[in-house]
Amino acid sequence: MDLVIEARDLKKTYKMGEIEVHALRGVSFTIQRGEVVSIMGPSGSGKSTMMNTLGCLDRPTSGDYILDGESVAEMTDDQLASVRNRKVGFVFQSFNLLSRLTALGNVELPLRYAGITEGRRDRAKAALEAVGLGDRMTHRPYELSGGQQQRVAVARSLVNNPAIIMADEPTGNLDSKVGKEIMNLLLSLNKDLGTTLIIVTHDPKIAEQTQRVIRLRDGELDTSGEAEGKK
Amino acid sequence: MTFTQAILEALESLNGNKMRSGLTVLGIVIGVAAVIAMLAVGNGAQESITGSISSIGTNLLFVFSGSQDGPPGGPGSGRSGNNDRPLTLGDADAISDPFAAPSVELVAPVIQGNGVLTFSGENTSTTISGVTPTYFPVRNMELAEGEPINEEHLLGRMSVVILGPETAIALFGHADGVVGETIRIEGQPFRVIGVLVAKGGGAFGSEDDSAYIPFTTAQARLIKRSSRDQVDVIFVQATTAESVPQAAEEISNIIRTRHRTPIGYDDFTVFTQQDFLSTFETITGVLTIFLGGIAGISLLVGGIGIMNIMLVSVTERTREIGLRKALGARKRDILLQFLTESSLLSLIGGIIGILFGWFIAFVVGRVAIATGNNFVPVVGTDAIILSTSFSAIIGLFFGIYPASRAANLEPVEALRYE
Numbered sequence: 001m002d003l004v005i006e007a008r009d010l011k012k013t014y015k016m017g018e019i020e021v022h023a024l025r026g027v028s029f030t031i032q033r034g035e036v037v038s039i040m041g042p043s044g045s046g047k048s049t050m051m052n053t054l055g056c057l058d059r060p061t062s063g064d065y066i067l068d069g070e071s072v073a074e075m076t077d078d079q080l081a082s083v084r085n086r087k088v089g090f091v092f093q094s095f096n097l098l099s100r101l102t103a104l105g106n107v108e109l110p111l112r113y114a115g116i117t118e119g120r121r122d123r124a125k126a127a128l129e130a131v132g133l134g135d136r137m138t139h140r141p142y143e144l145s146g147g148q149q150q151r152v153a154v155a156r157s158l159v160n161n162p163a164i165i166m167a168d169e170p171t172g173n174l175d176s177k178v179g180k181e182i183m184n185l186l187l188s189l190n191k192d193l194g195t196t197l198i199i200v201t202h203d204p205k206i207a208e209q210t211q212r213v214i215r216l217r218d219g220e221l222d223t224s225g226e227a228e229g230k231k
Numbered sequence: 232m233t234f235t236q237a238i239l240e241a242l243e244s245l246n247g248n249k250m251r252s253g254l255t256v257l258g259i260v261i262g263v264a265a266v267i268a269m270l271a272v273g274n275g276a277q278e279s280i281t282g283s284i285s286s287i288g289t290n291l292l293f294v295f296s297g298s299q300d301g302p303p304g305g306p307g308s309g310r311s312g313n314n315d316r317p318l319t320l321g322d323a324d325a326i327s328d329p330f331a332a333p334s335v336e337l338v339a340p341v342i343q344g345n346g347v348l349t350f351s352g353e354n355t356s357t358t359i360s361g362v363t364p365t366y367f368p369v370r371n372m373e374l375a376e377g378e379p380i381n382e383e384h385l386l387g388r389m390s391v392v393i394l395g396p397e398t399a400i401a402l403f404g405h406a407d408g409v410v411g412e413t414i415r416i417e418g419q420p421f422r423v424i425g426v427l428v429a430k431g432g433g434a435f436g437s438e439d440d441s442a443y444i445p446f447t448t449a450q451a452r453l454i455k456r457s458s459r460d461q462v463d464v465i466f467v468q469a470t471t472a473e474s475v476p477q478a479a480e481e482i483s484n485i486i487r488t489r490h491r492t493p494i495g496y497d498d499f500t501v502f503t504q505q506d507f508l509s510t511f512e513t514i515t516g517v518l519t520i521f522l523g524g525i526a527g528i529s530l531l532v533g534g535i536g537i538m539n540i541m542l543v544s545v546t547e548r549t550r551e552i553g554l555r556k557a558l559g560a561r562k563r564d565i566l567l568q569f570l571t572e573s574s575l576l577s578l579i580g581g582i583i584g585i586l587f588g589w590f591i592a593f594v595v596g597r598v599a600i601a602t603g604n605n606f607v608p609v610v611g612t613d614a615i616i617l618s619t620s621f622s623a624i625i626g627l628f629f630g631i632y633p634a635s636r637a638a639n640l641e642p643v644e645a646l647r648y649e
Binding site: 052055057058077078081082084085086090092096098100101109110112113114117156160 | 233236243244247550551554555556557558559560561562563564641642643646
C-alpha cells in the first residue's frame with residue numbers, strides 16, 4: 001500500500017518570551033492510504049501541534065513531512081494554503097461553519113478557493129447528500145442541530161476529494177448518541193471513499209474504533225501501549 | 232474567487248451587520264455630500280459674480296484717482312497721496328480726443344455723493360451721481376420710461392433726475408408713471424424725467440437703487456468738491472472688447488502727460504473689467520478651495536470611520552479568517568475580501584453622497600432664489616468625479632491596513648481565537 005503521510009523526525013519549537021517550548025521533539029511515523037488513525041495524548045503532549053503540522057496549518061521547525069507525495073516542510077504560506085485546499089479536509093470540534101452562509105454555501109467554500117466554478121454547486125450538493133443532509137441545503141447553521149452542523153462540516157471536508165481528513169475532537173461538542181452517528185458517518189466515508197481519516201481525540205472510546213492509535217507524550221511518540229491500541 | 236463573487240460575498244457580509252454598515256456609510260455620505268455641495272456653492276458664487284460683472288457693461292474701463300500701489304479701492308475713495316492731482320473734466324475731455332485715443336468710444340465723467348430723496352413724506356437715502364448724456368450708453372443702462380439726460384439739461388444745469396427702479400418704488404410705491412413728478416433731493420426740487428430698467432443686484436451693490444442728475448447741476452448745487460472741475464471717476468467705453476488693453480494704455484499716456492507724474496508712478500488707476508473679473512475669480516477660487524477643503528476633512532473623518540469599523544470587523548471575524556485559511560484561502564483571497572468590503576462601503580457612501588450633495592445644492596439654490604439672490608449652485612462633473620474617486624481611494628487606503636492585518640493572520644492562531 002502506498003503512503004499518504006510520511007513524517008520524519010518532526011520537531012517544533014515555540015518561543016514563549018525567553019523560554020523555548022519543545023512541542024514536538026522528533027517524531028517519525030507513516031500513515032497508509034485509506035487508514036483510520038487516531039492521535040491521542042494528554043494535554044500538553046504536542047497533540048495540537050501534531051494536528052496543525054499534519055493539516056499543513058503550520059510548518060515544522062525541522063524534519064520532513066511528505067503529504068501525498070508533496071514535501072510541505074519548506075513551503076510558503078500560499079503554497080501551504082493550496083495544499084490544504086487540495087489535500088486536507090478539516091472537521092473541527094466546534095464545527096466552524098460561517099453563519100451567514102447556507103449549508104450549501106459552506107460546503108462550496110473550499111471549491112471557491114480552489115477556483116472551481118463549473119459544477120461547483122452540484123459537487124457541493126452531492127457532498128451534502130452523502131452525509132444525509134440532502135433536504136437541509138438552504139438552511140443556515142443556526143437552523144440546524146449540532147449533529148447536522150457537524151455533518152455539514154464533514155461534507156465540507158470531503159467536497160474537494162482530499163487525501164486526508166483531519167478531525168479534531170469531532171464529537172467533543174455533541175452528546176454521545178449524536179457523536180456516535182458522526183463517528184459512524186466518518187468511518188463509513190472511509191470505507192466507501194477510501195479517504196484516509198486522522199482523528200485527534202482524548203476519548204478512548206473513539207480511539208477504539210480506529211485501526212491504529214498514535215500516542216504522544218511530551219512531544220514524543222509513546223510506544224509503550226502501542227499493541228493494545230490496535231484492533 | 233472571481234471578482235463578482237468577492238462583491239457578492241462582501242455585500243452579504245455588510246448586509247449581516249446593517250446598523251454598523253449604515254453608520255459607516257453615513258460618514259462617507261456626509262463627507263461626499265459636503266464636498267459636492269460646497270464646490271457647487273463655490274462655483275455658483277463664481278458664476279454669479281462673473282455674470283454680474285459682465286452685466287456692468289462690455290468694453291468698460293474705469294479711471295479713478297489714486298495710485299494702484301495701495302489696495303484697490305472704489306471710485307473716489309480719496310486715497311490719493313499729497314501730490315496726487317484729482318481727475319478733472321479736462322482729463323475726461325482729453326481722453327475723448329479721437330486722435331490721441333483712437334480706441335476710446337465714449338467717455339463719461341461722474342461725480343458721486345449720497346443724499347436724501349423725499350416725496351410727500353416718503354424719504355430714502357441713496358447714491359446720487361452727476362452724469363453726462365454719455366453715461367447711460369457707456370453703462371448699458373436703458374430707460375423703462377421717460378427720456379435720458381441730454382446736453383440741454385447739462386448746459387442749463389437743470390433740476391431733473393433719473394431714478395433707479397428701486398428708488399422709485401421707495402418713493403412712490405411703484406416704478407411706472409412717475410415721470411413728471413417732482414421730488415426733493417436734499418431739500419431742493421427735482422423733476423423726474425425717467426426711470427431705469429431693473430438690472431438686478433450687482434457686485435457693487437444694486438444699481439437699481441440710485442439717482443442720476445446732470446453733471447453740471449450736481450457740481451453747482453449738490454456735490455461740493457475742492458476744485459471746480461474735479462470728477463470722481465471716469466467711465467470709458469472702448470471701441471471693442473479686444474481694444475480694451477489698448478484703450479487702457481492710451482488713457483494712461485494721456486493722463487500721465489497731463490498730470491506730469493514722475494516716471495514709474497501714476498496718481499490714477501485704470502481698471503478694466505477683465506481686472507475685476509480676474510480679481511473676483513481669484514477670490515471665489517480661493518473660497519471654493521477653502522470650502523472644499525473643509526468638506527474634504529469630513530470625508531477624511533468618514534474614511535477613518537471605515538478603517539475603524541474594518542479593524543473591529545477583522546478582530547471579530549478572526550476565527551472566520553482562520554477557517555477560510557484552513558479551507559485553502561490564500562493571503563490575497565482574504566485581502567481581496569476585506570478590501571472589497573471597505574471599497575463597497577465608501578462607494579455606496581459616495582453614490583448616496585453625490586445625490587445628497589446635489590439635493591443640498593438644489594435647496595441652497597432655491598433658498599437663494601426665494602431670498603431674491605440671483606445665485607444658482609453649480610454641481611460640476613469635476614466635483615462628482617473628484618469626490619467619487621476620492622471616496623474610492625479613501626475606501627482602499629483605509630481598508631488596506633485592516634485587510635492586510637486579516638491576510639497576515641496565522642491560521643493556527645486565528646482558529647484558536649475566542
